[in-house]
Amino acid sequence: MRLGKVIGTVWAERKVPELKGCRLLVVQPVNASAKNAGKVLVAADPAMLSGVGDKVVFVTSTDATQVFPGIAPVNAAIVELVDSVV
Amino acid sequence: MRLGKVIGTVWAERKVPELKGCRLLVVQPVNASAKNAGKVLVAADPAMLSGVGDKVVFVTSTDATQVFPGIAPVNAAIVELVDSVV
Amino acid sequence: MRLGKVIGTVWAERKVPELKGCRLLVVQPVNASAKNAGKVLVAADPAMLSGVGDKVVFVTSTDATQVFPGIAPVNAAIVELVDSVV
Amino acid sequence: MRLGKVIGTVWAERKVPELKGCRLLVVQPVNASAKNAGKVLVAADPAMLSGVGDKVVFVTSTDATQVFPGIAPVNAAIVELVDSVV
Amino acid sequence: MRLGKVIGTVWAERKVPELKGCRLLVVQPVNASAKNAGKVLVAADPAMLSGVGDKVVFVTSTDATQVFPGIAPVNAAIVELVDSVV
Numbered sequence: 001m002r003l004g005k006v007i008g009t010v011w012a013e014r015k016v017p018e019l020k021g022c023r024l025l026v027v028q029p030v031n032a033s034a035k036n037a038g039k040v041l042v043a044a045d046p047a048m049l050s051g052v053g054d055k056v057v058f059v060t061s062t063d064a065t066q067v068f069p070g071i072a073p074v075n076a077a078i079v080e081l082v083d084s085v086v
Numbered sequence: 087m088r089l090g091k092v093i094g095t096v097w098a099e100r101k102v103p104e105l106k107g108c109r110l111l112v113v114q115p116v117n118a119s120a121k122n123a124g125k126v127l128v129a130a131d132p133a134m135l136s137g138v139g140d141k142v143v144f145v146t147s148t149d150a151t152q153v154f155p156g157i158a159p160v161n162a163a164i165v166e167l168v169d170s171v172v
Numbered sequence: 173m174r175l176g177k178v179i180g181t182v183w184a185e186r187k188v189p190e191l192k193g194c195r196l197l198v199v200q201p202v203n204a205s206a207k208n209a210g211k212v213l214v215a216a217d218p219a220m221l222s223g224v225g226d227k228v229v230f231v232t233s234t235d236a237t238q239v240f241p242g243i244a245p246v247n248a249a250i251v252e253l254v255d256s257v258v
Numbered sequence: 259m260r261l262g263k264v265i266g267t268v269w270a271e272r273k274v275p276e277l278k279g280c281r282l283l284v285v286q287p288v289n290a291s292a293k294n295a296g297k298v299l300v301a302a303d304p305a306m307l308s309g310v311g312d313k314v315v316f317v318t319s320t321d322a323t324q325v326f327p328g329i330a331p332v333n334a335a336i337v338e339l340v341d342s343v344v
Numbered sequence: 345m346r347l348g349k350v351i352g353t354v355w356a357e358r359k360v361p362e363l364k365g366c367r368l369l370v371v372q373p374v375n376a377s378a379k380n381a382g383k384v385l386v387a388a389d390p391a392m393l394s395g396v397g398d399k400v401v402f403v404t405s406t407d408a409t410q411v412f413p414g415i416a417p418v419n420a421a422i423v424e425l426v427d428s429v430v
Contacts, residue, residue, distance in 0.1 A: 001196070001214035001216075001246065001247055002211070002212075002213050002214060003198070003212070003214060007118060008172060009172055010089075010143060010166065010168060010171055011168070011169045011170045011171070011172065012166040012167060012168050012169050013167070013169055014135050015135070015143075015165060015166040015167070016133045016135075016166070019166060024087070024166070026089070026118050026171055028118075031211065031212045032179060032180050032198050032200075032212050037211050039088070039115070039117065039124055040088075040089070040118050040123065041087060041088050042089060047188045049186050049187070049188075057187075059245050059246065059247050060247060073145050073163065073165050074145065075145050076087055077245065079187060079188045079191055079245050080182065080184040080187040080188070080191060080196070081184055081185070081186040082182060082184050083183045083184050083185055084183045085180045085181070085182055085183070086180060086181055086183065093290060094290050094344060095343070095344055096315060096338065096340060096343055097340070097341045097342045097343070097344065098338040098339060098340050098341050099339070099341055100307050100338070100339040101307070101315075101337060102305045102307075102338070104337075110259070110315065112343055114290075125260070125287070125295050125296055126261070126289045127259060128259035128261060129259065160259065161259060162259055173368070173386035173387065173388075173418065174383070174384075174385050174386060175354075175370070175384070175386060203383065203384045204370050204372075204384050209383050219360045221359070221360075229354060229356065229359075229368065229386050231418065232419060251360045251363055252354065252358070252359040252360070253356060253357070253359070254354060254356050255357055257352045257353070257354055257370055258355065265376060266429045267429070267430055268347075268424065268426060268429055269427045269428045269429070270425060270427050271427055272393050273393070273401075273423060273424040273425070274391045274393075274424070276423075277423055277424060282345070282424070284347070284376050284429055286376075297373070297375065298346075298347070298381065299346050300345035300346060300347060300401050301345065302345075331403050331421065331423050332345065332403065334345055
């Protein structure tokens with residue numbers, strides 16, 4: 001898992017059927033001091049926890065699919081809206 | 087998942103049987119401003135969503151296999167043709 | 173698996189249900205000489221082995237879920253509190 | 259999946275039983291212009307598609323095991339012998 | 345899979361139960377010319393193939409668990425003791 005900041009939303013008409021209705025956000029990974037750290041990625045937000053500007057914890061890899069009821073071709077998902085890191 | 091741009095198509099005569107008939111595209115990962123960000127990779131496009139020049143969302147790791155009806159030795163697949171990122 | 177140093181704790185009110193009650197720590201990966209090596213990440217500590225300042229071995233990827241009784245959307249977990257590396 | 263060039267063969271007497279009789283090749287990842295791009299890795303070639311000097315598509319992660327009849331502790335495998343990239 | 349050199353052993357009293365009795369080694373990844381290439385990691389050596397100073401092939405990701413009789417929270421394991429690379 002990593003800390004990240006939500007910086008955008010992806011809009012797409014054509015997609016694989018499994019992603020219909022699934023919100024995809026653009027996330028900038030950050031370090032403990034909220035400085036950019038690593039490449040921008042696209043994460044799903046199935047629990048609708050966050051929006052542009054929010055600091056989040058996201059999970060990558062197959063584990064990301066575990067926040068979906070069924071299986072999905074998704075490998076990054078937002079799992080916590082961060083209040084603070086101490 | 088990452089944002090990427092399709093920059094080429096792979097042609098190959100000899101391949102493992104599971105990949106017969108599967109189109110493989112060469113993809114350059116990009117950031118939110120469409121600048122190159124990361125190493126070029128090879129992704130399958132089983133839903134035939136895209137061609138050279140298109141901007142896409144691709145998924146990597148085992149999750150890529152979830153857009154295939156059976157299992158396949160594939161670890162990157164195109165899942166959305168991007169209209170815009172806002 | 174990697175060597176790391178615990179440098180913080182994540183506090184979050186809103187989270188996916190699977191992470192209720194699960195302690196998430198901020199971990200700085202280090203090399204064999206305890207120098208910083210790689211990007212800060214967030215790891216679960218389900219066995220309550222460590223706190224801020226401790227040196228640990230953490231596991232990433234789906235394997236991290238194997239220290240949980242059920243499945244969980246977690247891809248990094250602390251598995252050993254390091255005494256020494258020789 | 260990535261594009262790569264085969265640059266060597268691994269010889270080993272002592273190995274885990276699952277790898278007896280499995281040819282391991284040393285592969286240099288390359289970009290679309292065949293320039294070196296990323297760290298050298300070791301990949302299995304179960305379909306005997308390639309030899310030193312060949313350009314290939316290889317798959318990494320658990321997906322690599324899907325080209326083996328049983329399971330195997332392998333996380334990179336050659337899946338196509340590349341003719342051209344256009 | 346990657347080529348690596350064993351550079352140390354991890355000693356730890358407190359650990360998750362699944363790792364009791366499992367030897368963990370500190371491994372420096374190397375390239376085909378045995379030069380350091382990439383970050384130091386911790387790998388299990390369940391087949392007791394190697395010791396400090398040895399050159400090895402190690403596997404990472406979930407595949408590492410396939411050299412264990414049961415499941416284990418391990419994502420790197422040594423699978424071959426390298427004699428030579430040609």
